Amino acid sequence: MVIILALLATxxxxxxxxxxxxxxxxxxxxxxxxxxxxxxxHIAVGTSLVGVIATSAGVAAIAPRGRGADVSLALRLEVxxxxxxxxxxxxxxxxxxxxxxxxxxxxxxxxxGYLLYxxxxxADARAPERLFYSNYHLRHWPAGMAVxxxxxxxxxxxxxxxxxxxxxxxxxxxxxPLGVATATSNFMVGITAAASVFVYYxxxxxxxxxxxxxxxxxxxxxxxxxxxxxxxRVAWLRLGLIGLLVVMGIQMLVRGFHS
Amino acid sequence: xxxxxxxxxxxxxxxxxxTSLVGLGLMAFxxxxxxxxxxxxxxxxxxxxxxxxxxxxxxxxLSLLAMSVGIVxxxxxPILRVLLALSLYIRNRQxxxxxVALIVFIELLASVRTxx
Numbered sequence: 001m002v003i004i005l006a007l008l009a010t011x012x013x014x015x016x017x018x019x020x021x022x023x024x025x026x027x028x029x030x031x032x033x034x035x036x037x038x039x040x041x042h043i044a045v046g047t048s049l050v051g052v053i054a055t056s057a058g059v060a061a062i063a064p065r066g067r068g069a070d071v072s073l074a075l076r077l078e079v080x081x082x083x084x085x086x087x088x089x090x091x092x093x094x095x096x097x098x099x100x101x102x103x104x105x106x107x108x109x110x111x112x113g114y115l116l117y118x119x120x121x122x123a124d125a126r127a128p129e130r131l132f133y134s135n136y137h138l139r140h141w142p143a144g145m146a147v148x149x150x151x152x153x154x155x156x157x158x159x160x161x162x163x164x165x166x167x168x169x170x171x172x173x174x175x176x177p178l179g180v181a182t183a184t185s186n187f188m189v190g191i192t193a194a195a196s197v198f199v200y201y202x203x204x205x206x207x208x209x210x211x212x213x214x215x216x217x218x219x220x221x222x223x224x225x226x227x228x229x230x231x232x233r234v235a236w237l238r239l240g241l242i243g244l245l246v247v248m249g250i251q252m253l254v255r256g257f258h259s
Numbered sequence: 260x261x262x263x264x265x266x267x268x269x270x271x272x273x274x275x276x277x278t279s280l281v282g283l284g285l286m287a288f289x290x291x292x293x294x295x296x297x298x299x300x301x302x303x304x305x306x307x308x309x310x311x312x313x314x315x316x317x318x319x320x321l322s323l324l325a326m327s328v329g330i331v332x333x334x335x336x337p338i339l340r341v342l343l344a345l346s347l348y349i350r351n352r353q354x355x356x357x358x359v360a361l362i363v364f365i366e367l368l369a370s371v372r373t374x375x
Contacts (some may be wrong), residue, residue, distance in 0.1 A: 194337035209304035
């Protein structure tokens with residue numbers, strides 16, 4: 001019973017962090033499930049994909065009106081992203097657990113770098129940036145779609161939503177406002193995860209005793225994250241998280257080389 | 260490029276809330292039944308029932324059935340959201356968006372079929 005409560009608490013933490021930082025939460029769930037609960041990485045990835053869908057659903061269910069996703073943009077990018085996710089789901093079945101652990105640690109380091117970049121960018125900003133506005137013009141579609149399809153592949157392989165790739169692509173490359181990019185990414189991570197979760201389901205990597213406490217925790221955590229977002233200094237949270245990701249990345253790397 | 264989002268946004272919010280509550284409710288019910296019956300809670304435990312087995316109506320434990328159906332419902336939610344966008348685009352005759360949403364919907368259906 002203790003382990004079930006621990007899974008629930010892990011889910012809540014991942015849901016809160018996912019909602020606060022505009023990520024799916026998988027980047028925290030997979031290493032937590034693999035390192036803390038000693039689950040095989042394929043089960044951790046399958047569980048995480050359900051968790052990512054729960055984060056996306058939890059945020060979408062209570063997000064304030066007028067702060068929603070650009071659905072048209074999301075679906076256009078998803079044409080290649082979902083295909084990448086399905087391919088990634090199949091590929092995960094033939095890639096060894098060690099290789100997945102090493103690949104995951106690299107993605108974790110990349111995410112830490114992205115969060116650090118975001119933190120520095122905000123610190124350098126002289127005027128507060130408008131997060132939401134409607135008269136924006138999207139550009140660089142081919143680059144956006146190409147990078148987004150890679151995000152799908154990473155998602156299917158590693159059980160992450162890929163928000164850490166999608167948000168910068170839409171914001172920095174395609175020119176969407178940051179708030180719109182984050183909301184659109186949240187919409188997309190659910191679809192991307194759904195594209196590969198059934199591959200894991202069919203392969204027998206979805207275990208209700210692990211998935212259910214985690215998903216319930218993630219859903220509650222995501223809703224809580226949306227609620228506490230305006231009351232929190234996200235900069236400190238982000239810095240703490242970068243440290244945590246670096247530690248987890250090193251552990252996954254060590255595990256990949258020594259297992 | 261950007262459609263009036265308000266109607267779509269409101270419907271997406273509603274469908275997200277209702278579907279996830281139904282899915283999570285079923286999962287919680289099945290899990291509670293498992294605990295009440297005193298079954299082993301060691302992880303990772305049994306795997307979820309395959310959608311084909313669920314459809315076949317084979318005799319199986321109520322808790323595992325409820326948990327598996329709950330997981331499938333939650334996993335289907337993003338597909339429902341795409342379907343909702345598709346229906347709205349069809350109604351508004353936004354041809355390019357209809358084509359794009361249809362492609363994504365077919366990709367998702369293909370992945371469900373593969374997993375099933």
